[in-house]
Amino acid sequence: MEYLAVADPPPIYRAFEGSRSLTGVSGEIPQFSPSEFVHRLKVDERLDREIAEIRRLGPNWNSYGAEPPNAQAFDLLERIRTAAHSLSIDITRIVPSADGGVGACFVRGERYAHIEASNEGDLSLAFLSPSGESVDREIQTGEIREALLSIRSQLGI
Amino acid sequence: MLWYTDDTVETSLIKPRLQVRHYTRAPITEAIIDFRVLVPESARLSDLSRIEIEIKDRYPTAKRRMLVQGQMSAGDEVSASAKQRQTGYLFYSADGKDVFQADLDGFTLSRLAPYESWQPFRERAQREWSVYERFLAPSAIQRVAVRYINTVDIPGSNVDFDEYFLTIPKVGPNLPQGLSGFLMQLRIPQPDIGAEAILTQTIKPPSRPNFVSVVLDIDVFVQSHSMTPASAWEVLEILRVRKNELFEGSITDKARRLFD
Numbered sequence: 001m002e003y004l005a006v007a008d009p010p011p012i013y014r015a016f017e018g019s020r021s022l023t024g025v026s027g028e029i030p031q032f033s034p035s036e037f038v039h040r041l042k043v044d045e046r047l048d049r050e051i052a053e054i055r056r057l058g059p060n061w062n063s064y065g066a067e068p069p070n071a072q073a074f075d076l077l078e079r080i081r082t083a084a085h086s087l088s089i090d091i092t093r094i095v096p097s098a099d100g101g102v103g104a105c106f107v108r109g110e111r112y113a114h115i116e117a118s119n120e121g122d123l124s125l126a127f128l129s130p131s132g133e134s135v136d137r138e139i140q141t142g143e144i145r146e147a148l149l150s151i152r153s154q155l156g157i
Numbered sequence: 158m159l160w161y162t163d164d165t166v167e168t169s170l171i172k173p174r175l176q177v178r179h180y181t182r183a184p185i186t187e188a189i190i191d192f193r194v195l196v197p198e199s200a201r202l203s204d205l206s207r208i209e210i211e212i213k214d215r216y217p218t219a220k221r222r223m224l225v226q227g228q229m230s231a232g233d234e235v236s237a238s239a240k241q242r243q244t245g246y247l248f249y250s251a252d253g254k255d256v257f258q259a260d261l262d263g264f265t266l267s268r269l270a271p272y273e274s275w276q277p278f279r280e281r282a283q284r285e286w287s288v289y290e291r292f293l294a295p296s297a298i299q300r301v302a303v304r305y306i307n308t309v310d311i312p313g314s315n316v317d318f319d320e321y322f323l324t325i326p327k328v329g330p331n332l333p334q335g336l337s338g339f340l341m342q343l344r345i346p347q348p349d350i351g352a353e354a355i356l357t358q359t360i361k362p363p364s365r366p367n368f369v370s371v372v373l374d375i376d377v378f379v380q381s382h383s384m385t386p387a388s389a390w391e392v393l394e395i396l397r398v399r400k401n402e403l404f405e406g407s408i409t410d411k412a413r414r415l416f417d
Contacts, residue, residue: 002317002335032355033191033302033376036247036256036267041361048362088218088253109241156221 036088043090047081050094054102062098067119069102076117076141080104083144089152108155115139115147123147127154178405180416185272186372189304190282192389193263194295204292205246205259211288216248216257257285264289275397283390290386298389302378303396307404308364309371309412316369321415324356324407345403350395352379354403375403 057068069077077094084091084104092107101118110130117123125147126136139147151157209219222245230236245260258265266282289295311321318325318336326341328334340359347354357374364370377396384392 002315033189033304033378034258034263034265035187035189035304035306035374036269037187037306038374086253088220088247088249088256152218152220 040085040088044085047091047094051077054094054096057096061096064098066096066098067100069096069100069117070119072121073097073101073117073119076121076123077102077104079141080115080117080144080148083148087145087148087152089148089157106151106155106157108157111155113151113155115144115151125150127151178413179274180413182416183272184307184309184373184416185305186270186308187304187306188268188272188278189265189302189306189376190279190393191263191265191300191302191304191378192286192295192298193300194293195297195299196261196293196295200261200293202243202245202261205261207292208259208288209246209248211292212248212257212285215250216255217251218249218253220247220249221245222247222258222260255281259289259293261293279393286386295386297382298384298386299382300378300380301384301389301392301396302376303393303400304374304376304378305400305404307373307375308361309373309408309415310364310368311371311412311415312368314367314369318371321409321412322358322371322373322407323409324358326358347377347399350379350399351381352377352396352399354378354399356403356407373404373407375400375407377403 051074054069055074059067061068081091081104089106091104093105095103095105097103097116097118099116099118100120101116103114103116105112105114112128114126115123116126123139123141123144124136125139126134128134209216221243223241224244244262245258248257248259249255254269254271256265256267256269258267264286266278266285268278268281272278309321324343326336326339328336338360341357343354343356345354345356346352355374355376355378357372357376359372359374361370361372377400379392379396
């Protein structure tokens with residue numbers, strides 16, 4: 001049997017192995033030994049899907065005149081992903097920005113943070129407290145790792 | 158299959174049936190030692206959090222491990238709800254390659270690539286287990302597993318899988334033989350050692366351009382309600398030998414040449 005390369009490969013493992021956090025549910029002995037590799041593979045697969053959807057956005061995608069993220073914003077997002085991967089921090093979701101750009105969001109319970117990469121090549125870090133107060137500041141490309149560590153510290157992820 | 162219910166293990170079972178080789182570039186992406194345990198009802202998450210302090214020098218990063226449960230109901234009205242609760246911790250070494258998972262129902266040590274060898278991995282697992290055991294005092298071990306996830310990177314964009322794998326999905330001879338992806342899972346009883354193996358094989362996005370990456374994931378485990386820690390470590394040795402046999406029995410010499 002030969003391998004035929006395709007542009008959009010099928011999902012990996014999804015059919016067989018539940019989320020890592022589901023092992024041990026209901027007091028039953030889990031069927032699989034929990035794997036960090038499979039967990040990361042599934043997170044990557046999900047983020048790839050989300051990015052593919054965002055790449056399909058056109059001008060005025062939100063009907064309020066928003067521009068779709070450009071190559072510069074996606075390049076910065078890739079840096080955020082790489083840094084998050086090396087720190088074993090899971091990105092909860094990737095979303096387009098109404099201001100033109102793309103954001104990596106992190107959620108734990110009622111606590112929220114994101115790093116936004118704009119189409120102009122700027123990065124910003126934002127935290128939203130459960131009471132609705134937000135803190136937003138610009139960061140440099142070289143500060144992505146520190147930003148992720150502060151997200152870990154504030155959100156406990 | 159009661160040989161593992163006490164501390165005596167038939168060591169003859171450890172003798173491999175297939176020649177096991179040591180590879181200079183072993184394709185191991187993750188090695189896992191996993192114990193599922195019963196802990197006293199009095200055990201709490203706070204007991205697990207004390208582990209963090211004990212191992213902070215080896216595992217400086219700690220993450221809470223969450224259980225997310227969702228419920229969806231359909232009928233005249235559709236509704237969905239989800240809740241999450243913490244079940245344990247994940248502790249990461251400074252380079253993120255060693256991951257120690259401590260839960261109220263289990264102990265897991267993972268080693269991500271690059272993998273050294275069994276001996277230091279097992280010794281690390283025993284060291285972390287002794288910490289887990291001290292704080293959680295498990296009353297029994299219910300499941301012992303050795304799981305090795307291999308990623309075989311094959312050069313080329315059109316690859317004949319049969320040249321590299323003896324265990325591979327088979328498509329009927331009258332059907333087109335080209336595959337763009339597959340996910341195969343086999344549960345293979347190991348009655349001679351009272352174990353079971355789950356062999357999962359799939360294609361993942363290639364690690365390098367112009368390569369095809371095939372995951373060969375072998376999870377060998379024993380379930381019992383009466384394993385002691387001492388017997389569990391002995392069982393682990395038997396499972397490792399069997400895991401190696403399953404790996405060697407699933408690949409061809411052409412695949413072996415990729416790792417030598």
